[in-house]
Amino acid sequence: MDQAQGIKEQLRQFILKEFLPGESPANLTDDTPLRTSGVLDSMATLQVVTFVEEHFGIEVEAHEAGVENFDSLNSIAAFVAQKKANK
Amino acid sequence: MNVMEIPKAAQTISLTDYLEASAKSFPQRTAIVDPDGGLLSYQDLNERACRIAGFLKARGIVLGDRVGLLLPKSSVTLTAIFGILKTRAAYVPVDYSAPGARAASIFKDCEVRAIFTNSSGLGLLEKEYGSSLPETVVVCEGDTVSVNGSVVSWDAVLSHSPLREASGATPKDLAYILYTSGSTGVPKGVMLSQENATSFVDWCSSVFSPTENDHFSSHAPFHFDLSILDIYLAIKHGASLHIVSEELGKNPRELAQFVADRRLTIWYSTPSILALLAQFGNLSALDCSSLRMVFFAGEVFPVRHLKALTGLWPHPRYFNLYGPTETNVCTFAEVPSSIPEDRTEPYPIGPACAHCAPLVLDPEKVEVQSGEEGLLYISGPSVFQGYWNRPKENAAAFLDRDGVRWYCTGDVVREDPQEGFIYVGRRDRMVKRRGYRIELDDIECALYRHPGIREAGVVAGMAGSEHTKIVAYLVADAEPKPGVIAMKMFCSQNLPAYMNPDSFVFMDSLPRTSTNKVDYQALMRSMQGTERGA
Numbered sequence: 001m002d003q004a005q006g007i008k009e010q011l012r013q014f015i016l017k018e019f020l021p022g023e024s025p026a027n028l029t030d031d032t033p034l035r036t037s038g039v040l041d042s043m044a045t046l047q048v049v050t051f052v053e054e055h056f057g058i059e060v061e062a063h064e065a066g067v068e069n070f071d072s073l074n075s076i077a078a079f080v081a082q083k084k085a086n087k
Numbered sequence: 088m089n090v091m092e093i094p095k096a097a098q099t100i101s102l103t104d105y106l107e108a109s110a111k112s113f114p115q116r117t118a119i120v121d122p123d124g125g126l127l128s129y130q131d132l133n134e135r136a137c138r139i140a141g142f143l144k145a146r147g148i149v150l151g152d153r154v155g156l157l158l159p160k161s162s163v164t165l166t167a168i169f170g171i172l173k174t175r176a177a178y179v180p181v182d183y184s185a186p187g188a189r190a191a192s193i194f195k196d197c198e199v200r201a202i203f204t205n206s207s208g209l210g211l212l213e214k215e216y217g218s219s220l221p222e223t224v225v226v227c228e229g230d231t232v233s234v235n236g237s238v239v240s241w242d243a244v245l246s247h248s249p250l251r252e253a254s255g256a257t258p259k260d261l262a263y264i265l266y267t268s269g270s271t272g273v274p275k276g277v278m279l280s281q282e283n284a285t286s287f288v289d290w291c292s293s294v295f296s297p298t299e300n301d302h303f304s305s306h307a308p309f310h311f312d313l314s315i316l317d318i319y320l321a322i323k324h325g326a327s328l329h330i331v332s333e334e335l336g337k338n339p340r341e342l343a344q345f346v347a348d349r350r351l352t353i354w355y356s357t358p359s360i361l362a363l364l365a366q367f368g369n370l371s372a373l374d375c376s377s378l379r380m381v382f383f384a385g386e387v388f389p390v391r392h393l394k395a396l397t398g399l400w401p402h403p404r405y406f407n408l409y410g411p412t413e414t415n416v417c418t419f420a421e422v423p424s425s426i427p428e429d430r431t432e433p434y435p436i437g438p439a440c441a442h443c444a445p446l447v448l449d450p451e452k453v454e455v456q457s458g459e460e461g462l463l464y465i466s467g468p469s470v471f472q473g474y475w476n477r478p479k480e481n482a483a484a485f486l487d488r489d490g491v492r493w494y495c496t497g498d499v500v501r502e503d504p505q506e507g508f509i510y511v512g513r514r515d516r517m518v519k520r521r522g523y524r525i526e527l528d529d530i531e532c533a534l535y536r537h538p539g540i541r542e543a544g545v546v547a548g549m550a551g552s553e554h555t556k557i558v559a560y561l562v563a564d565a566e567p568k569p570g571v572i573a574m575k576m577f578c579s580q581n582l583p584a585y586m587n588p589d590s591f592v593f594m595d596s597l598p599r600t601s602t603n604k605v606d607y608q609a610l611m612r613s614m615q616g617t618e619r620g621a
Contacts, residue, residue, distance in 0.1 A: 022591065022592065036579075037576040037579060039575045
């Protein structure tokens with residue numbers, strides 16, 4: 001499993017457990033919209049940001065926590081990978 | 088100041104006047120049709136009621152005494168009710184399917200002096216009462232193995248000499264006590280007088296004008312206030328009342344067949360039952376053309392189901408009747424039988440009935456401007472006397488204003504100049520989440536717009552966290568059920584984000600109370616149980 005795929009799997013498990021109890025894992029695809037769909041509201045997004053910071057050892061600036069970086073597993077994983085590369 | 092005209096009392100004095108008048112005008116017509124098809128004429132119903140009254144009087148039952156009923160619905164139960172009323176006592180019907188302990192606790196609470204039951208009911212009561220049963224227990228069905236001097240058979244009661252002289256009833260006589268679930272889980276007895284009931288029934292006559300040719304459904308159990316319209320409006324007009332048994336009442340396929348076979352003309356039930364009929368009643372294959380009026384009450388009718396029903400039954404007139412047990416129906420609205428395709432808002436509850444005066448107040452008890460939300464208060468001759476032996480609740484239920492006694496319904500409404508009152512929600516179904524005020528019914532309305540959702544019940548609570556959590560319990564229309572992400576997306580398209588439920592739980596059916604409303608207490612327990620287990 002490559003690094004991006006590993007990040008996505010950890011995020012998927014976290015989001016399913018915290019915000020989508022009862023959902024089939026297959027329904028949360030890599031490009032399922034999370035913010036624009038209502039799966040993550042502003043409060044839930046904050047929890048995802050905290051999870052990302054703690055698990056992947058990066059810091060997320062307030063302006064980075066918007067829809068452009070946090071709207072799907074793909075976009076979050078890409079953001080995390082880029083952050084880690086720049087460290 | 089706006090001087091409000093408080094409606095005057097009705098002309099009828101007591102509920103037994105209706106039976107006595109119809110027994111004179113239509114002695115041979117059928118008053119009651121039993122679930123098994125057995126018929127009881129007006130003359131026989133009145134004669135039997137007189138005999139029961141004679142028996143009860145001989146047993147010392149007098150004005151103001153309470154007499155309990157623990158029986159399935161039948162002409163026997165109705166005959167007992169009229170017999171009790173003829174002695175100027177009050178009847179206390181309880182849910183026959185509820186645990187015996189609940190029935191006994193109600194009978195003990197209002198200290199009934201006599202009980203009508205059957206042999207299995209007697210068994211339950213003996214267990215609860217021990218050796219201290221009330222002094223008279225009539226066993227209407229089954230064997231009467233007397234355990235002590237108090238147990239009497241139905242045959243013995245019916246062979247008693249009748250009480251024929253006028254009862255001397257007055258409008259203020261207590262007629263019946265209906266126990267409703269209290270918010271604390273202990274049932275409380277709503278006391279209703281002769282005048283409370285007759286003012287409502289006489290109003291129904293003036294608006295709906297039934298005749299002796301009508302065939303009424305009796306779907307609601309007798310401990311539910313919908314039964315007051317069924318029983319007394321039918322009897323007043325010399326019509327026939329068709330009793331729906333408890334079992335039949337829950338089976339939409341057979342119930343629809345019953346409506347067709349009995350050629351019913353007037354139907355009254357909760358929206359839940361009508362929604363079931365529309366979905367599973369196979370109505371398109373049945374001839375229900377005799378139906379001319381359909382009344383519904385007790386909860387909001389989701390438009391999706393109302394639309395389905397009116398599509399299948401386009402011919403009757405539909406009326407939404409609103410009111411708590413404490414006032415019986417106090418507002419009403421006719422619903423068009425052709426509902427616009429794009430309509431998703433539930434219909435208004437309409438203007439106040441002519442025998443009721445409405446008042447909408449804010450939390451500081453100041454009258455709101457027309458169009459603003461506030462709590463609905465009702466006054467008039469149909470407003471109940473109070474809760475049995477509950478001084479604290481009685482003090483909280485009524486507001487004295489300019490010498491008039493107003494009952495606070497606890498329902499939030501808004502007045503529309505054209506449509507009358509619009510039901511906004513229960514005061515106690517209002518929650519706050521992240522500072523926003525949320526009506527849980529509002530979320531339900533949105534969920535009902537989803538094509539894959541048949542039923543929705545939404546509850547909210549803190550459930551061990553610092554945030555209000557909202558859980559939507561759903562019943563899907565078909566497999567596969569919509570996924571949680573799909574439901575979240577749907578809600579985000581139909582509701583503000585702060586109203587999007589935290590979780591969605593699919594069930595085979597929603598829990599219901601004995602009166603067929605969604606049982607929110609059970610959903611709350613389910614939610615709290617899930618949270619604890621998590």
